[in-house]
Amino acid sequence: MEPMTGIIIVLAGVAACVMFGCWRIKSRHTRRRELMAAPFPDEWQEICRRTVGLYNRLPNDLQKQLHGLVNVFLDEKRFYGCKGLEITDEIRVTIAAQACMLLLNRPTGFFRRLKTIYVYPQTYVAKETIRDGIIEIEGHSVRLGESWQRGPVVLAWDSVRGGARNIEDGANVVLHEFAHQLDQEDGEADGAPVLDGRSGYAAWSRVLGGEYKELCDKAKRGRYSDINAYGATHPAEFFAVTTEAFFEKPKQMQRKHPELYEQLKNYYKLDPAAWPEK
Ligand SMILES: [Zn+2]
Structure with a gap:
């Protein structure tokens, strides 16, 4: 092959990749814009009213904005039930509505590092290693939720449900774990x-x-x-x-x-x- 032909093929390949990347970004933006404006199913609204205390406190314009954010969130994130938990719309919407409260009124990448949310039926026990100098301690700790820097959010459904209903105790595991996601967006927690x-x-x-x-x-x-x-x-x-x-x-x-x-x-x-x- 002529060197010039090789260079042209490489340049064409690079251009195709750039165009494909731009097309993907554009199509994601278009899809998000459409979902932000799409109707919010009545059943989802009923779930928000029944399970998410903070939703009922939101002024109407913010409720409407939240509907669009939840539409996008549920389109992009996967939910995975652990220990036999079946993922229902109530679980998905209750988590999404609270997570998306943190995204209202500002430009957002929709927790761009986050792909999957794992949900346990109840508060779960996690194995952990604590390092203290050169000593490593293997232990177990009870968790309501976790947020990993380059990975998933893990939540216990009983804690999510309790935290969503009681909006005056200052404890809400979904707000907590998704605040960690925002904190980690620049790479540092x-x-x-x-x-x-x-x-x-x-x-x-x-x-x-x-x-x-x-x-x-x-x-x-x-x-x-x-x-x-x-x-x-x-x-x-x-x-x-x-x-x-x-x-x-x-x-x-x-x-x-x-x-x-x-x-x-x-x-x-x-x-x-x-x-x-x-
Ligand atoms: Zn924490």
Whole structure:
């Protein structure tokens, strides 16, 4: 083969790949746009009303927006039932509706690293290895949910259902695990999701870093805090537990931690403290 012919074939191949990639991205955008505008099945709406307390608090325009996000989410993510659990529409919609609350009002990649959600019927026991210096400890821990950096979200359906119904205790495993997914989008589970510009990171670090330190100090001294003490185990957990509180105890957070509330409000582009009581 002539060298020139070889170069032309390679260039044509590269162009075809680029065009195919562009076509795939375009077709995904088109599909998402269509699904965002598609009708939301009545049965799904009934599930949201019955199982997702926060859905009933959402103003109407946000409910409508959530319907579109759930349409896309359920089109793109796979659900897998563990220990014989049969995946029903109630399970899919209850999880999707809460996960998509975190995507309202802002551009989103729909948790782009996430492909599969594994659901156990009940709180499950996971094997884990804890490294302490050169010592490795094999153990088991009880889990309500997990979010893996490059992998799936794992949830226990009994915890999901309980957390979705009770919207005033500040505990919601779906919001927690999907906040981890957002945190991990930049490749690091460090308590800082992708923010707007350098000043955004500086303010986030000052406010959340300060609150995290205060929570750690209180936890060390065994003193009570209205923020879940589990948040003191790591900055990533702090972001996850404050996300739960932001949605479930917004007025309390706004009153007691106004700067923290403001940071989360800026990030999530939502103001749950202002939502009317329904
Ligand atoms: Zn966590």
